[in-house]
Amino acid sequence: MPSLRYLLAASLLAIPFITPANAADKSTITVGISVGTAEKIFDVVQKVAARDGLTIKLVKFNDYQLPNAALNAGDLDANAFQHKPFLDNQIKARGFDIVPVGLTITAPLGFYSRKIKSLNDLPEGASVGIQNDPSNGNRALRLLAAYKLITLKPEAEQKNTATPLDVVSNPRKIKLVALDAAQLPRSLDDLTAASINNDYAEQAGLVPARDAIGREAADGPYANLIAVRTKDRDEPWVKKLVSAYQSPEVRAYIEKEFKGSLIPAF
Numbered sequence: 001m002p003s004l005r006y007l008l009a010a011s012l013l014a015i016p017f018i019t020p021a022n023a024a025d026k027s028t029i030t031v032g033i034s035v036g037t038a039e040k041i042f043d044v045v046q047k048v049a050a051r052d053g054l055t056i057k058l059v060k061f062n063d064y065q066l067p068n069a070a071l072n073a074g075d076l077d078a079n080a081f082q083h084k085p086f087l088d089n090q091i092k093a094r095g096f097d098i099v100p101v102g103l104t105i106t107a108p109l110g111f112y113s114r115k116i117k118s119l120n121d122l123p124e125g126a127s128v129g130i131q132n133d134p135s136n137g138n139r140a141l142r143l144l145a146a147y148k149l150i151t152l153k154p155e156a157e158q159k160n161t162a163t164p165l166d167v168v169s170n171p172r173k174i175k176l177v178a179l180d181a182a183q184l185p186r187s188l189d190d191l192t193a194a195s196i197n198n199d200y201a202e203q204a205g206l207v208p209a210r211d212a213i214g215r216e217a218a219d220g221p222y223a224n225l226i227a228v229r230t231k232d233r234d235e236p237w238v239k240k241l242v243s244a245y246q247s248p249e250v251r252a253y254i255e256k257e258f259k260g261s262l263i264p265a266f
Helices: 004-010 037-051 067-073 084-094 134-146 154-158 185-190 198-203 236-245 248-258
Strands: 028-034 055-061 078-083 098-106 110-112 127-131 167-169 175-179 193-196 223-229
Touching: 028 037, 028 067, 028 236, 037 055, 037 078, 037 198, 037 236, 037 248, 055 067, 067 078, 067 084, 067 098, 067 223, 078 084, 078 236, 084 098, 084 134, 084 223, 098 236, 110 198, 127 134, 127 185, 134 154, 134 193, 185 193, 185 198, 193 198, 223 236
Parallel strands: 028 055, 028 078, 127 175, 127 193
Antiparallel strands: 078 223, 098 223, 110 193
């Protein structure tokens, strides 16, 4: 498994003086998060946890493929960046021994465009960007199906495993362009519309609740979560971490700061 030094270099961020995740002192833990909105939320989480005697040090990633590898390798104690379908897919594909221990936020996936105002306005032959990872690509396709722009094979839709190969009807002849999630905001000028995860949307100056031309329902299956290694799930620090995140202070901050772009899932 890659070392923490390699992972930080790969994520293009350097976080000095990080306490190793395998240190005996569990009054201090290391948590992996995505850059962007999670940094703001965890600033509040850290303060709440400190009152309970738990110090949280953060490692920030700009690549969704790295935090689970770092957690599984023991370079992190926990991570908080993904929803369960994404975690399930990574466990299946890479054999990680990781489990969810608490919900955090729901970040409804949205489509964005510089050319049209609504997904319903997609013209024939439109080029539409979707994520090239299985979990988020499936979400994008399901959202297009919810807007009745495409039809998916029922089995793929039910199992959350849809890929472009599962499109059985595409009356507007939409051209699906699969790209790395981080590249989608930078590709908006070249596409009619693109599915963009909230973290990347925020980094690009987009406000999901205001700028998305189509969004998932807030009560969908994609609530984000805190994950730990299976062997740690019953450790006292895990309960403290989850309690700090799911505190009234954090809920109030999310509701005030993000105004519906992010929604507490607890």
